[in-house]
Amino acid sequence: MLVPEVEETAEDIAEMEIRGAATIAAAAADALAAQAEASDAETPAEFREEMRSAARHLRDTRPTAVSLPNALRYVLREMEGETVSELRATAVDAAEAFEAQLDRAQDDLGEIGANRLRDGDTVMTHCHSTDALACVKAALDDGKHIEAIVKETRPRKQGHITAEQLREWGVPVTMVVDNAARRYLDDCDHVLVGADSIAADGSVINKIGTSMLAVAARERGTPIMVAAQTLKLHPDTLTGHTVEIEMRDETEVLSDEEREALGNPDVDNPAFDVTPPRYVDAIVTERGQFPPESIVTLMRELYGEGTTEPWAE
Numbered sequence: 001m002l003v004p005e006v007e008e009t010a011e012d013i014a015e016m017e018i019r020g021a022a023t024i025a026a027a028a029a030d031a032l033a034a035q036a037e038a039s040d041a042e043t044p045a046e047f048r049e050e051m052r053s054a055a056r057h058l059r060d061t062r063p064t065a066v067s068l069p070n071a072l073r074y075v076l077r078e079m080e081g082e083t084v085s086e087l088r089a090t091a092v093d094a095a096e097a098f099e100a101q102l103d104r105a106q107d108d109l110g111e112i113g114a115n116r117l118r119d120g121d122t123v124m125t126h127c128h129s130t131d132a133l134a135c136v137k138a139a140l141d142d143g144k145h146i147e148a149i150v151k152e153t154r155p156r157k158q159g160h161i162t163a164e165q166l167r168e169w170g171v172p173v174t175m176v177v178d179n180a181a182r183r184y185l186d187d188c189d190h191v192l193v194g195a196d197s198i199a200a201d202g203s204v205i206n207k208i209g210t211s212m213l214a215v216a217a218r219e220r221g222t223p224i225m226v227a228a229q230t231l232k233l234h235p236d237t238l239t240g241h242t243v244e245i246e247m248r249d250e251t252e253v254l255s256d257e258e259r260e261a262l263g264n265p266d267v268d269n270p271a272f273d274v275t276p277p278r279y280v281d282a283i284v285t286e287r288g289q290f291p292p293e294s295i296v297t298l299m300r301e302l303y304g305e306g307t308t309e310p311w312a313e
């Protein structure tokens, strides 16, 4: 019943071939459009059930980045009609509209974030975030000179992706291991990170190590800026739900051979952590910059008091 694009996208998200909250959201919307286009469902009910099933399959890949369910929700909600062809057309249009909105939001967010960066500033980054990099790009486009201290970000070293992108834009980059962050904070004007989810109390759920970085940055007096388009706002947290932290495979930390050589210790590999709002100076969205404690007002405006699960069986 599921088209190959849905199966492939789900596998690529789970394996992190497709990664980064915004990129995952766009790929999921694309996969739903592919399902709609290739479906051979004969009745509207059958078509709707196929789309719900595709959404469930995509949603079950990774639990933490809310952009994934937010993308699926957007497409399923916009899908309407009395016939299969109407449902198909509205689903495909919705996926396109979603992706266009996502690109626009990232551009707008970048412009706003760039206002915080002055000519000559140095930013410290953690992991790889397209929303965070959009702020640097907009600052560069404004003619500002920006330098970067890029944290490696173990265990998957996504700092390498950030370094590569920044070098491509001509930004001088210094790579450091994660443990060197505090030593270099005095040389930085901002800590700049993305987010996988933002909770209603302003907590930021981002790549493991963000909270340690934020605590150290607060202690050094370096401002912490989180770039997160509104797609990252987690509506379930309005009704008291918490955000599930993904635990990834232990072999990302130690290979089987390394582990055996150490006498088979237990290994935990949480992919994300929670940074409390008191360690964050600003959450930059496409709707403006917010102190973390006031993000709930924007969340209510956009999502009401919570959300439904349009993919439920």
Ligand SMILES: O=P(O)(O)OC[C@H]1O[C@H](OP(=O)(O)O)[C@H](O)[C@@H]1O
Pocket: 019, 020, 021, 022, 023, 127, 128, 129, 130, 131, 132, 158, 193, 194, 195, 196, 206, 207, 271
């Ligand atoms: O949406 P954008 O800003 O690109 O990325 C947001 C976040 O997604 C990534 O998670 P992962 O690498 O998928 O585990 C990082 O934690 C990054 O900060």
